[in-house]
Amino acid sequence: xxxxxxxxxxxxxxxxxxxxxxxxxxxxxxxxxxxxxxxxxxxxxxxxxxxxxxxxxxxxxxxxxxxxxxxxxxxxxxxxxxxxxxxxxxxxxxxxxxxxxxxxxxxxxxxxxxxxxxxxxxxxxxxxxxxxxxxxxxxxxxxxxxxxxxxxxxxxxxxxx
Amino acid sequence: xxxxxxxxxxxxxxxxxxxxxxxxxxxxxxxxxxxxxxxxxxxxxxxxxxxxxxxxxxxxxxxxxxxxxxxxxxxxxxxxxxxxxxxxxxxxxxxxxxxxxxxxxxxxxxxxxxxxxxxxxxxxxxxxxxxxxxxxxxxxxxxxxxxxxxxxxxxxxxxxxxxxxxxxxxxxxxxxxxxxxxxxxxxxxxxxxxxxxxxxxxxxxxxxxxxxxxxxxxxxxxxxxxxxxxxxxxxxxxxxxxxxxxxxxxxxxxxxxxxxxxxxxxxxxxxxxxxxxxxxxxxxxxxxxxxxxxxxxxxxxxxxxxxxxxxxxxxxxxxxxxxxxxxxxxxxxxxxxxxxxxxxxxxxxxxxxxxxxxxxxxxxxxxxxxxxxxxxxxxxxxxxxxxxxxxxxxxxxxxxxxxxxxxxxxxxxxxxxxxxxxxxxxxxxxxxxxxxxxxxxxxxxxxxxxxxxxxxxxxxxxxxxxxxxxxxxxxxxxxxxxxxxxxxxxxxxxxxxxxxxxxxxxxxxxxxxxxxxxxxxxxxxxxxxxxxxxxxxxxxxxxxxxxxxxxxxxxxxxxxxxxxxxxxxxxxxxxxxxxxxxxxxxxxxxxxxxxxxxxxxxxxxxxxxxxxxxxxxxxxxxxxxxxxxxxxxxxxxxxxxxxxxxxxxxxxxxxxxxxxxxxxxxxxxxxx
Numbered sequence: 001x002x003x004x005x006x007x008x009x010x011x012x013x014x015x016x017x018x019x020x021x022x023x024x025x026x027x028x029x030x031x032x033x034x035x036x037x038x039x040x041x042x043x044x045x046x047x048x049x050x051x052x053x054x055x056x057x058x059x060x061x062x063x064x065x066x067x068x069x070x071x072x073x074x075x076x077x078x079x080x081x082x083x084x085x086x087x088x089x090x091x092x093x094x095x096x097x098x099x100x101x102x103x104x105x106x107x108x109x110x111x112x113x114x115x116x117x118x119x120x121x122x123x124x125x126x127x128x129x130x131x132x133x134x135x136x137x138x139x140x141x142x143x144x145x146x147x148x149x150x151x152x153x154x155x156x157x158x159x160x161x
Numbered sequence: 162x163x164x165x166x167x168x169x170x171x172x173x174x175x176x177x178x179x180x181x182x183x184x185x186x187x188x189x190x191x192x193x194x195x196x197x198x199x200x201x202x203x204x205x206x207x208x209x210x211x212x213x214x215x216x217x218x219x220x221x222x223x224x225x226x227x228x229x230x231x232x233x234x235x236x237x238x239x240x241x242x243x244x245x246x247x248x249x250x251x252x253x254x255x256x257x258x259x260x261x262x263x264x265x266x267x268x269x270x271x272x273x274x275x276x277x278x279x280x281x282x283x284x285x286x287x288x289x290x291x292x293x294x295x296x297x298x299x300x301x302x303x304x305x306x307x308x309x310x311x312x313x314x315x316x317x318x319x320x321x322x323x324x325x326x327x328x329x330x331x332x333x334x335x336x337x338x339x340x341x342x343x344x345x346x347x348x349x350x351x352x353x354x355x356x357x358x359x360x361x362x363x364x365x366x367x368x369x370x371x372x373x374x375x376x377x378x379x380x381x382x383x384x385x386x387x388x389x390x391x392x393x394x395x396x397x398x399x400x401x402x403x404x405x406x407x408x409x410x411x412x413x414x415x416x417x418x419x420x421x422x423x424x425x426x427x428x429x430x431x432x433x434x435x436x437x438x439x440x441x442x443x444x445x446x447x448x449x450x451x452x453x454x455x456x457x458x459x460x461x462x463x464x465x466x467x468x469x470x471x472x473x474x475x476x477x478x479x480x481x482x483x484x485x486x487x488x489x490x491x492x493x494x495x496x497x498x499x500x501x502x503x504x505x506x507x508x509x510x511x512x513x514x515x516x517x518x519x520x521x522x523x524x525x526x527x528x529x530x531x532x533x534x535x536x537x538x539x540x541x542x543x544x545x546x547x548x549x550x551x552x553x554x555x556x557x558x559x560x561x562x563x564x565x566x567x568x569x570x571x572x573x574x575x576x577x578x579x580x581x582x583x584x585x586x587x588x589x590x591x592x593x594x595x596x597x598x599x600x601x602x603x604x605x606x607x608x609x610x611x612x613x614x615x616x617x618x619x620x621x622x623x624x625x626x627x628x629x630x631x632x633x634x635x636x637x638x639x640x641x642x643x644x645x646x647x648x649x650x651x652x653x654x655x656x657x658x659x660x661x662x663x664x665x666x667x668x669x670x671x672x673x674x675x676x677x678x679x680x681x682x683x684x685x686x687x688x689x690x691x692x693x694x695x696x697x698x699x700x701x702x703x704x705x706x707x708x709x710x711x712x713x714x715x716x717x718x719x720x721x722x723x724x725x726x727x728x729x730x731x732x733x734x735x736x737x738x739x740x741x742x743x744x745x746x747x748x749x750x751x752x753x754x755x756x757x758x759x760x761x762x763x764x765x766x767x768x769x770x771x772x773x774x775x776x777x778x779x780x781x782x783x784x785x786x787x788x789x790x791x792x793x794x795x796x797x798x799x800x801x802x803x804x805x806x807x808x809x810x811x812x813x814x815x816x817x818x819x820x821x822x823x824x825x826x827x828x829x830x831x832x833x
Contacts, residue, residue, distance in 0.1 A: 076723055094726030101723050 015063040021161070022153045027138040029105040030158045033079050036068045037158045040078035040102070044095050044131065045121075046085025049145035050112040054082065057151040064152045068159040075099075080107040080158060086118040086127045087134050099135040109154055110137045113144040120144075165236050166219035168209025169287060172248065176202035176280035183272040192262035195272045196632070199255030199279055206248025206283045213241025214657050220289070230292025230351055238661040239425070240286040242501055243417045246508045247286070247410040249643065251279040254402040257516050257636025260629060261523060266400050271311040278304035278406065285414055291341045291351040298337070298414075302330045305411060308403040309395050322391075322398040329391040333381035337418070340374030343367060344426065353426060360427045368427055372434050375422045383415025384468040385475060386445040387784045393452070396464035397528060401519020402636070404460060408467045408515055409508040416474050416504060420497075423482060424665050432486040436583055439479025443594035445472030448784070450598050451753060454605040454745050455780040457738040459518045459528045462609055463511065466554065469598060470507040470562075474500045476591050477569050481666065483584055484576055490668030495681060496572035497662035502655060503565035506647050510553035510561050513640035517547040520633055521613070524626040530609065530738035535618030539626045544614045546637040551606035553644045556599035559694035561648040564679070570595055571686045604745060612738045619732045649691050655679055739778070746780065755780045 030037070041054060057064045058071060072078050075098045087095055099108065110131040113119035121127050131137055141154045179198025186194050213236040224231035236244070258266075258275065266272075281301035288294035306327055313319040345351045347367060348359030360368065381388035392412070396404045419438065423430060449468030456462040477500025484493035520543040521536065522528055537544045553561035573595070576588045618624040628634075647654065662668075678689040724730045746755055760775040806817075 074723065097721065097724075097726040097728070100721065101726075104718075 014060050015066065016061060018066070019149070019152075022157050024153075024157050026157055026160050027107060029107050029138065030080075030160065032105050033158070035159050035161050036070075037107075037155070038070055038072045038077055038079045039082050039155070040072055040075045040080070040098070041082045041084070042091075042095060042098055044083050044085045044091040044115070044134075045088035045127065046112070046114060050084040050115075053145045053148050054084070054111065054151060057148040057155070062148045062152050064155050067152070067156050067161045069155045075101040076103070078102050079105070080109060081135075082109050082111055083115055083131045083135075083137075084111045086114045086121045086124075087129055087131055088126050089128045090126075092128045092134055095131075095134050107138045107158060108135055109139045109141065109158070111141045111151065111154075112146055113142060116140050116142060163212055163217040163219065165209050165212030165217040165241070166221070168205045168207075168212055169219075169234070169236070169244070169283070172202045172205035172209060172283055173280055175205060176276040176283075179276040180273045180280075183276070184269055188267055191269075191272050192267045193259050195275055196255045196257075196259035196262070199258065199276045200252045201255075202276060202279055202283075203248040203251025203253075203255055206251065206279075207245050208248075209236070209283075210241045210243070210245025210248055212236075213244060214238050214661060215241075227292060227296060230290060232293045232296075233289040233352055234284070234287045234293065235289040235353075236287050238664045239417075239420065242505070242658065242661050243286040243413055244283055246413060246505055247279070247282050250406055250410040250508055250512050250640075251282075253512050253516065253636045253640040253643075254406045255279075255636075256639060257405075257519070257633050258402045260632035260636075261400065261402055261519060263630075266311055268311070271308060271400070274304045274307040275403070278308060278403075282406070282410055282414065286417055289353050291345050291353075291356070295334070295338060295341070299334060301411065301414075302334065305399075305403070305407055306330070309399040309407075311400055311403070312398070316398070319398045322394040326391045326395040329381055329388065333378040333388070335378070336374050336381070337378030340371045340376075340378065340422070343374070344371045356426050357428070368430060369434075372423060372427060372430055376419060376434075376438070379415040379418035379422075380441060380475075381415070382418070383412050383471040383475070384445070384449075384464075385415070385441050385471060386448055386468070387788050389445065389449070389468045390782070390785050390789055392468055393456075393461050393464040393782070396467065396515075397458055397460035401460070401515050401522060404463070404519070405512045405515035405640075408464065409512045412467055412471055413504055413508065416471065416478065416500070419475070420478060420665065423478075424485075429482065429485055432483055432581070432583065435479045435482025435486065436587055437479075438475050438482060439587055439591060442472045442475025442477075442479055443591050445469065446476065446598040447472075447594050447601075448752075450601045450605060451745075451749055452780075452782065454601050454608065455742050455753060455755075456605075457530045457742075459521065459530055459533070459609060459613060460515070461528075462530075462605060463514050463518060466514075466602070466605065467507075467511060469602065470503065470511070470554075473566065473569065473595060473598065474504050474507070476500075476595060477503065477572065480569075480573055480576060480588070480591065481662070483587065484572075485666055485668075487581060487584065489576075490666055492572060492576055493666050494659065494662045494668045495568065496576070497666060498655070498659045499565055499568035499572050501658045501662060502568060502651065503562065505654065505658070506553070506561045506565050506644075509640060509643040509647050510550045513546060513637060513644055514550035514554065516633070516637045516640060517543050517550060520546075520629040520637065521626075523629055523633070525620075525622040527620065527622055530612045532620040533613045533618070533623050534616050534732065534735065535623055536614045536626055539624075540614075540628050542628060542634050543637070546634075546641055547614060548610055549641050549644060551610040553648060555603045555606050557603060559648055559690060559697060561644045562602075564648065564651045564688065564690050566595060566599060567688055568679075571681060575681075575686075601745070604742075608738055608741045612736065612741060616735050617730075617732045619735065619737075649694055651690055652679060752783075753780050754783050 056062060081099060081102060110116050114121055115131045117130050118127055139154055139157060141150050143150055175198055179195050183191055183195045218236055221234040222231060226232040278301060281297050281304055284297040285301055288297050306323060309326055310319060310323040344356050347363055348355045384392035396408055399407060446469045449465045449472055453462045453465035453469060456465060477496045481493040481497035484496060524540060525533060527533060556562045556566045570592060573588050573592045576584060678687055680687045746753060756779055758777040761771055762773040764770040764772045
């Protein structure tokens, strides 16, 4: 316990200084959230590359939580969905149900090239389509995988901070 | 002739007549005749008990009825309490038995033993001599043993439970016999009045032996640690109305015996006796409720809960003895009144719980919580009854047990300034034990009610359950009404209980009551259960109203129940009793010592591929394992050694006889 405290004290703050706020326009639904966005992450068939980057974005270095975003454990608690990967056939219905379970106003962010247009998996036998084919998408983050900076920027677009 | 005597005579006559009627009447009406007879016998017992509590007394001597000692019967307020409790439980169990016995329990033997059991239990508390007491005690044990074994042809476990019960109850009887005979040996006769007289000038040490020996016997009857092993076996296997009688009426007599011998016959005794009683009680309460929280068998859970509640009663009795020995009789009266009130409350809610558990067993054929569930829709009355019983047992306001546990805690807390190092250490520890017990009891009963009755059915038997017949519901209803009355208006019984405690300890009344409020005499503290319940109800209504107002302002939408997107939900996804208890089991790992086995089977091709994983977990009774198994193993080993002597050869047996005669002759020659 003491060692943990010492480690915390020695390490100090590792978050990078905040970049200037993004210039992109905020989706209309995000304006009603008052700068605090609860996010549910859905892996619709990703290769886990995007997950690693999301993990980094929410980690101590990029620390996206300081802009008012937070990962939650259920769509019932969420304002926005962070969907990664091409939507596989097995995940089509769960993704649709997850979207229905989010209380309005709700937002969907498609993370990575696969989520935008199926990426390298386009036309594969198990892939049902891009995220936009299943649920309406409000924001897209390009990249394979997208850099944490890009994810931070998209989330800041939602929170407006 | 007064009500006490008349009631008792009617109770005995009606009980014996129903037992005889059970032998004579045809199968179709036997259960009804016996049920009505037992209920009437119980009602007469209640009348007699109330008469005795009010101070009526009588003395009956029938010297010809039993050889050597004869039968003497008397009643005082203390026996009145137990008489009334036993009678009330018998009323509910008798009415319930009419419907319950239809399914294979209408046999002559079981139906004859049932009213006899009630009569014997009522006679134990009015016995006025050692001979009468022991004969009634044994009659009670034998009748209950027959009833425990009633279903032995259906399930082999019943025979095992019966064997445990038979052995332990008779070992208890031997201990009581030794204790009372040692006392009677120092007196001029075997009547309780003579014993009381003799106890004033007993040689030092003899009183200790008497108390310890009787404590062992009575504690085993009350299911107190470490002599509780029969209780969680016999209670589940007995028919449910018998379990109710055993758990709510018979185990009480263990407490009766301790109070009767300790306070009345031996006149208080030393402080360490009562410290021992208090420690045993506190340990039983905590251990009993922990085992109940781990249990997935509904009736076993209730059985362990009986151990817990008897433990709490003994905490009160022990505290009363400690206060009395330091001269604080008002506080002692409060502790004893709390103990007696808890005993009455326990009888009410445990009857209700066992009867509703029996109703579930009757409808589904299962006691395993992990196979029940979803009974709310198919068995609404039973669910309501069990819910009421679970609330009553949970020591939360407005539950029944709350009032008595509050009184008990008040007595223990006000006992802190009392003199002596032992008291100063014992009281805070006892408070902690009672508090811990109350907390775990809530978890156990939330588990029993939530897993057993709510959510979805986990088996087809639970799905196809139907509500029980009217007579069973009526029995549950009677017990339920008693539990509600005791919860909301303890002021009806508390003055009587207080005066009984005061009478037993020769002090003044420890509690003062008006229409709704209970006040402690000689200590600060007041409680109005009725006002508390009304305030709770008002708060709930207010909260619901506020929620409704807040909800009106928002748009409503119908949404699918969240099932992680996979759906559909099945009963296999529900919280089970085992998983509900798991966190608690982890917390009390060192106390419970659960056993887990993980067997991994690999595929034949590779050690890295798993074909099947088997996981087993059980929480054995640790005390049983440490204390009983070595003894049983030793007895078994001696038996095997002894068998070598008996090979079946007649010559050898003749040889034994011959050598024995020679040995006796040699010994006689040497001695003479």
